[in-house]
Amino acid sequence: MSVIESLIPRQGLKVLVTAGANGIGLAIAQAFKEAGALVHVCDVDEAALMSLPKGITYTLGDVSNAKDIDRLFEDVKQLGGLDVVVNNAGIAGPTASVEEISEEEWTHTIDINLNGQYRIAHHSAVLLRESQGLMINLASVAGRLGFAYRTPYAASKWAVVGLTKSLACELGPDGVRVNAILPGIVRGPRIEKVIEDRAAKRGITYEAMEQENLAKISMRKMVEPTDIAAMALFLSAPGGSNISGQALSVCANVETL
Incomplete structure (x- = not known):
């Protein structure tokens, strides 16, 4: 196999992506x-x-609901196994000081961002052992940096990195690789809402908040969703076959949050 060929995932991989419709x-x-x-x-x-491209099958479900996860894995049986699991579901959580964050808000953020990843890992581990497959957990640069006024989110993402490294140790002897991707500021509606909320908390304009965020990135730019997808494909290709237990930032080098 040439180096170029090693960068291309093999045909017919069986892939599950949580929160895969947006x-x-x-x-x-x-x-x-x-x-x-x-x-x-x-x-x-x-x-x-309902608007997904033709050929992508789906289940309506919430990763914080154990019954929905049971139903999801019943539906996944139609694939005949799993080679790649992308644990992507997550929410931004509240933007507030710790004394203002309610226990309900804290628990809800942790239940989706961390417990949801546990639930998917719990159900998929046996399938990935059978295929000697790959689990990709979506964390965030907030999983390696402190993030004022976003403590539930940051705490959950640091925990995802710990989950990833622990599962890599646990599943590695069976040939399963586990990695985390840590996106930076990803262009799209979600980051726009985060910037809006943080600007309001700080009492500054959206534009000022956006420029302040970009100033903390070495390359002074946001990344695109396709940049994250490209990393996921590389990890799934033969060239990524010896990468496991890693927290891989795709962020244009976010220096601080």
Whole structure:
């Protein structure tokens, strides 16, 4: 196999992407489909699921609901196994000081961002052992940096990195690789809402908040959802076969948050 060939995932990979109907998840699902994979996604957005490209199967479900996860994995059986699991579901959580964040807000953020990844890992581990497959957990640069006024989000993403490294140790002897991708500021509606909320908290304009964020990035730019998808494809290709237990930032080098 040539080096160039090693950068291309093999045809027919069986792939599950959580929160795969919008944003980063959709970019990942589309990229795998274009690479010849069989792709199944879950999402809470029914309208977005109905608009998925032809050939991507789906389940309406919430990763914070154990019954929805049970139903998801019943649907996944139609793939005949799993080679790649992309644990992408997550929410931004509240933007507030710690004394203002309610226990309900804290728990809800952790339940989706961390417990949701546990639930998917819990159900998919046996399938990935059978295929000697790959799990990709979406964390964030907030999983390696402190993030004022976003403590539930940052805490959950640091925990995802710990989950990733621990699962890599646990599943590695069976040939399963586990990695985390840490996106930076990803262009799209979600970051626009985060910037808006943070600007309001700081009492400054949206434009000033956006420029302040960009000033903290070495390359002074946001990344695209397709940049995250490209990393997921590389990890799934033969060239990524010895990469495991890693927290891989795709962020144009975010220096601080």
